[in-house]
Amino acid sequence: MINYTNTLRKHKLKATPQRIAIVDALFLNGHMSTEFLYSIMLAKFSSISLATIYKNINLMLENCLINEVKIPHAKSVYELTKSSHSHLLCKKCGNIEDVAIDLEELVDKISKITEFQIDKTDFILSGNCKNCH
């Protein structure tokens, strides 16, 4: 198992067992809603409080350890912060996949046209995955 203690400390977060388990769950599952994360955590810490989940999600967001992905017509999910990527959403089975799309050229062009200094993109492509055609 990866050393999440150091991961947490790098992000100025005390390495508690609950937090280590949250990071582990996110690593294993990729994308999770608060609801689902809570159910996962309950299996490991039978008396964990839902407030602990919310507090930690917010702290980890503030410290850029995780990232929120706002899903159309559904609840947000959270993922460990990684290099910039887009998301594929299957509208049938709900599965979410990361996909590397190079948007640099496109963004540069839009930046010039619109006079916006763009430093971040959120790109979600929705449809049906290969299992749900």
Place this chain on the structure above:
Amino acid sequence: MINYTNTLRKHKLKATPQRIAIVDALFLNGHMSTEFLYSIMLAKFSSISLATIYKNINLMLENCLINEVKIPHAKSVYELTKSSHSHLLCKKCGNIEDVAIDLEELVDKISKITEFQIDKTDFILSGNCKNCH
């Protein structure tokens, strides 16, 4: 003023004064949160209920008269449904602009690579607008 009565009826919605005002407000303002829409509506209908706002937003979403835009680190906003477009978000002043970006070629490519049948995109580009550099 545009004939919102017919617009509403086309979407199978009874044309009440409240609904006509909602559509008008969205047309005039472009993008609005429920909160802001409620404040606008209160000015015209001093006794309008917040439940009426929520119910109508949900109905209009179901009937595809309006569209939800999920803004990173902020509340969702709603806009009248129009042809596919992306959004520019200024992180400083909060302004949201529509921008027409042709994503067809890119989406086709991703579709082939990933074996996803993609039929919709949500693309938000965040940064600083020209007034906020």
Place this chain on the structure above:
DNA sequence: ACTTAATTGATAAAAATTATTCTTTATGTA
């Protein structure tokens, strides 16, 4: 003008999120 189903406002209820308080614990230092 009349009938009827849908909408509204008022309000209660439910769901989601945040705040509070007291106890426990991670971590830096002696």
Place this chain on the structure above:
DNA sequence: TACATAAAGAATAATTTTTATCAATTAAGT
């Protein structure tokens, strides 16, 4: 290794957001 302390945890209350209920009103078709 033990100690001090600031931070985090659980429990729970409070707040915020959204949805449901219901009686009164109204849009729209006949």
